[in-house]
Structures are given as C-alpha cells and as structure tokens.
Amino acid sequence: MNFLAHAWLAHRGSDEFLYGNLIADGVKGSDLTAWPQEVAKGIRHHRRVDVWVDKHPSVQGARQRAPSPQRRYAGIALDIVWDHFLARQQAGGALNEALVERCYQLLTEWPAPNRLAAMMPLLVEHDWLRGYADFEFTCRAIAGVGKRLSGPNRLAELVPWLNDNYYLLEQDFQALWVESTSLLSYPLSQVD
Numbered sequence: 001m002n003f004l005a006h007a008w009l010a011h012r013g014s015d016e017f018l019y020g021n022l023i024a025d026g027v028k029g030s031d032l033t034a035w036p037q038e039v040a041k042g043i044r045h046h047r048r049v050d051v052w053v054d055k056h057p058s059v060q061g062a063r064q065r066a067p068s069p070q071r072r073y074a075g076i077a078l079d080i081v082w083d084h085f086l087a088r089q090q091a092g093g094a095l096n097e098a099l100v101e102r103c104y105q106l107l108t109e110w111p112a113p114n115r116l117a118a119m120m121p122l123l124v125e126h127d128w129l130r131g132y133a134d135f136e137f138t139c140r141a142i143a144g145v146g147k148r149l150s151g152p153n154r155l156a157e158l159v160p161w162l163n164d165n166y167y168l169l170e171q172d173f174q175a176l177w178v179e180s181t182s183l184l185s186y187p188l189s190q191v192d
Contacts, residue, residue: 001053001079001180002079004087005083006021006049007103009181010185011186012185016036016038016042019039019042019107020042020044020046021043022042022112023039024042024043024046024047028114032044045186048184052180056179056180058173058176059075062165063075065165066158066161067161070154070157070158073146076155078169080132081138081162081169083138084133087132088133091130100130128141135166142158
C-alpha cells in the first residue's frame with residue numbers, strides 16, 4: 001500500500017502516529033530510538049501493514065499475473081494502484097477530505113527523512129493523494145518511480161498490463177481492502 005492507504009489505516013491514531021506511517025518508507029533500520037514514541041509506533045505499524053499486504057493472496061495473485069520480465073517490480077506498481085482504487089472510492093467524501101488535509105498539514109509542518117525529504121513537498125504541492133483518483137495520474141506516478149530505479153524503467157513497462165487488467169486489479173484491491181481495514185486499522189492491540 002502507498003501513502004493514502006497507510007493514512008486510512010492509521011487515521012484514528014495521533015498526529016505523530018499518522019506521521020510515522022506516512023514517512024516510514026524513508027526510515028532505514030530497526031533502531032527507532034531517535035524518533036518520538038508515537039512516530040516510532042507509526043513506523044512499525046506501516047512496516048507490519050507492508051508485510052501483511054505482501055503476503056495477501058490477492059496481492060500474490062496479482063503479482064503472478066504480471067508479465068514475467070516486470071514481475072519483480074509489480075509490487076511497487078500495485079502499492080500505488082491500491083491508492084488509486086482507494087482515492088477513487090473515497091473521492092469527495094468529507095472524511096477523506098479531512099484526512100488528506102491532515103496529512104498535508106503534517107507533511108508541511110514536519111520534515112520528511114532522507115530520500116523522502118525532496119518528494120514530500122511535491123506530494124503536497126501537486127495534491128497526489130487526491131490525484132491518485134485519476135488512473136492516468138497514477139500511471140504517470142508509477143512510471144516516475146521507475147525513473148528513479150537503476151536500469152530500464154520496468155515500472156513504466158507495467159503500465160499497459162495495469163490498463164489491461166484494471167478490473168481484475170480492482171477486484172484484488174476490494175478483497176485486500178476489506179480484510180486490511182478489519183485487521184490492520186488503528187488502534188491495534190499490538191502496535192508496539
């Protein structure tokens with residue numbers, strides 16, 4: 001899952017917890033003692049969600065359907081596509097609007113770490129969390145991530161497959177999202 005899905009799963013937590021979920025991909029290593037306790041909880045929550053999602057049968061099935069030359073990169077594309085389906089589903093809703101604005105406020109007030117430092121201002125300025133509702137925007141975002149990887153842009157090569165499999169991927173997302181919201185939403189008994 002990507003930024004919007006992680007935000008939805010963490011939105012009932014404190015601002016620090018939500019912020020930890022938003023920046024977790026930019027935090028390296030398991031030693032989180034430099035972070036405030038609630039931010040560290042958010043980072044751990046994000047990581048636990050990622051592990052669970054990667055093992056989910058819907059995600060594994062979608063990856064297996066991806067073309068073999070790009071299959072290794074399919075998980076990255078799928079994480080962003082899940083945000084597309086969620087953004088489309090929630091577009092215009094009052095709770096989604098409040099959550100997006102809350103995320104943007106946190107990402108504006110608190111700097112993101114390391115490799116996310118340059119990206120987060122762009123995410124806010126160009127309204128990515130709402131933009132994901134548009135599939136063309138989402139595909140451009142996927143191809144953009146692929147430009148930052150070494151070698152040929154395997155993520156851009158996945159875009160035709162994403163278009164051709166849109167409705168199957170939407171079904172995969174629905175199965176994944178129903179389960180994830182019941183199992184992974186904050187508060188959890190084992191966030192630490």
